Amino acid sequence: MRFLFKTDYEDDIKLFPHSGYVFSYGLLLAVLLIAPYVLSSYLMSQLVFVCIYAIVGVGLLILTGFTGQASLGHAAFLAIGAYTAAYLQQFNVPFPVYFLTAGLLTGVVGALVGFPALRLQGIYLVIATISFAFIVEEILARWESVTHGNEGMRVKTLYFLGTAVPRDGPTFYYLCLAVLVLTIVGSLNLLRSPTGRAFVAIRDSETAARSMGINVSLYKVKSFAISAAITGLAGVLFAHKLSFISPEMFTLQLSIEFIIVILIGGAFSLHGAVLGAIFLVMIDPFLTYLKDDMPGVIAGLAATLGAGTERAAHIQDAVAAFASANGLKGAIYGIIIVLFVLFEPLGLYGRWLKIKLFFQVFPLYKRATFKRQKIYVKSERNR
């Protein structure tokens, strides 16, 4: 086990507590940088989606994880970012300009949503954000002069500094990765500053936050704006990656997926956003694997275990039928959510911390270290 001896106040402020962190994150970055030369184009494309989902995850974490304001409307912010990009692109606005404009505009919309949300708590806030997302979806479908309604909009290839950045190329991946890294660094900076601490204070006790001089309303609006702006930036990348956007892409389903990202990753740390994004995006390749390879594998297994050829073929068909059943993805989503809530409420990152601690203190690990405290329902209506 490593003991840290702090000799300077700087030690409590810096991002990497010790050299081990620099090494492991450096290694991770190196792996990510050479990924395009190693992975197949399909996996590269998934990796781009991981970046985009992770950016949204970071945005959502700031609002939900750190400020404690639930939102089931983040798909709408993503949509606003995406449509801003697609709209401005028609007038040959350069990428950096519409990228930042999209972030700014979404941030303003986020702040506007934040104002009415000030008086709302818990479940009322959830329904208000859902309503907001529905209204945005409907506006996108009806405001045909700008959004082309349900026909959707085509998004042209990205041009950056005069060169084309095709959506399947490694440069686009590097761009997404860079945005992700910058978002994470910015968020970490925020979290170690007064603003980030104010967010956490509001999450844990609004009364105490107020009595410590925190303007709760102002900081809630700030949190909404920052979260929305980050999601808007992700929206621009999302639009470019898909090269076509239409209102039905930005439904409640997508908002729920974003929540799943932070739930599965772990809603208490930025690591959670990235891990959750990896998990969520990789469900699709996993399903493809289930459909294509699983039946053969299981049939082979059955054959070696002594089942006849005919029997094995039968099993193969049965497994194939199951794996390609309509809506299997939904069932898998459902089971994953329930399992995580029941058995790993701290998410993947929480699991990682547990494993790490297990080896650090081996053989003295106590399961109770991470035991959740039951609080039971004391009416939250009295908040």
Next chain:
Amino acid sequence: MLDFVQQLVSGIALGCVYGLIALGFVLVYKATEVVNFAQGDLMMLGGFFAFTFIGMLGLNYWLGFAGAVAAMALFGMLAERVVVRPILGYPQFSIIMATIGLGYFLRSVAGIIWGTDDFKIETPFSQGVLRIGGLVLAYDKLSVIAATIILCALLYLFFNRTTLGTAMRASSENMLAAYYMGIPVKRVVSIVWAISAAVATCAGVLLAPITFIHSNVGLVLGLKAFPAAVLGGFGSIPGAVVGGVLIGVIESMAGFYLPQGWKDVAPYIVLLAVLLLKPEGLFGLHVRKKV
């Protein structure tokens, strides 16, 4: 004028269905302060059960109806036992997420079992209309309204007049204290889930003649019932029904008088407006945290 009344009645009928689903939301919320996002899907499942009993096995309508309600009550208890019980006492957000997961699962399984087609249940109210002057009112719509009133009254009496109802209200206020007072909190929660699944089934079966049953109907209607419950203040049984009716009427009026597209968003716009003016809903209580 006749158009208006016609629209009003069909709005009220639709609103009653929302109200019935919203009742389920409110029941679970009242007893456990959990918002059950799978409520609409329980309704969908109830509809499919009834369809299986009536349409596929050829049972009598009332028998099938009762069978579906009973089966769903059991299913509600099962869902509570498996998904909610282990996390009782943990933050609300966890339980809400668990019910979202449950909803996904139910939709998908229903899709796998019954397919993705639309189904219709033949009911005694499917045909026939009531004529009052020039007004034509379909029985199926009237049946929904009547059933809602009856169910609502029964539940209201149950909560306010019976010991079990009082126990439920107590455990919603403070679960631990209720437990110490000898209320079997776990069983109470289980019963609440059974009742809300049963109410959802009623909604599903009554709905069948108006809309078809398909695996996504729960999600679509659940998302309308949710604002209904919020509009009503999310803890009030009459509030849920009033909220449901309001949403139904707004929707049907917007569909008739406003340009296309308004129908789907009008309820949400009204909801946002109400929340802005009265953040605790129309019938909600606003109490402050004590420090």
Next chain:
Amino acid sequence: MSYFRAENLSLHFGGLKAVDAVSFAVEKGEILSIIGPNGAGKSSIFNLISRIYPPTSGRIFFEEQDITEQPAYDIAKLGIARTFQNIELFENATVLSNLLVGRHRHSTTQLWQELLFLPSVRATEKVHRRRVEQVIEFLDLEPYRDKLISGLPYGVRKVIELARALCSEPKLILLDEPSSGLNVEETDDMSFWIRDMRSDLGITVLMVEHDMTLVNRVSDRVIALNYGRVLAMGSPAEVQQHPDVVAAYLGA
């Protein structure tokens, strides 16, 4: 004129008069205790001062400034900090970040500077960190610096709440039952700290307290309250012998 002054302060909930035309003044550098039976309106007075409730009527002055209409978050900025009866800490954060929140009223950095963590932010953060360390030292909290609040025992949390209030470098501190839930030893420590706060840090103290030993030990003056009204005011000994106070406590 006095340092802090409440004039005819009232708080009515419907027919219930939680605080009924209470007037009192606190002198600079004084330790003033408010005592009274449960439900006498002691905490309500604190909640009025820190603007959790708006008063039904009456005015509050601090350093000759009318603060009755100030928003709640401005009260702290004026230099009035408080603790809570039932502890309102930020449960899922470390002790250090709890204390740093106490520094909030001194933070001057802008959002965009924080996003980039400019050298100016770094510099102010170090200042905050140093001040927090001084409070940690003052209250002997060194062993708990990096611990999460949710895992700490009640007595420690009570001290951390005091520490958080001190981190804001207040001029006036409101302590809501500082000794409730503490054992004899911890109460002893608390009484030393309260006196040190005044003598070393120059903070004026207004406190609500049930423990008469603590009240006698630290207070310069005492106000006795019952049913939202002032029964008696004066030195600890005077107030305790006042017939109305005796009656209120013994239920005559």
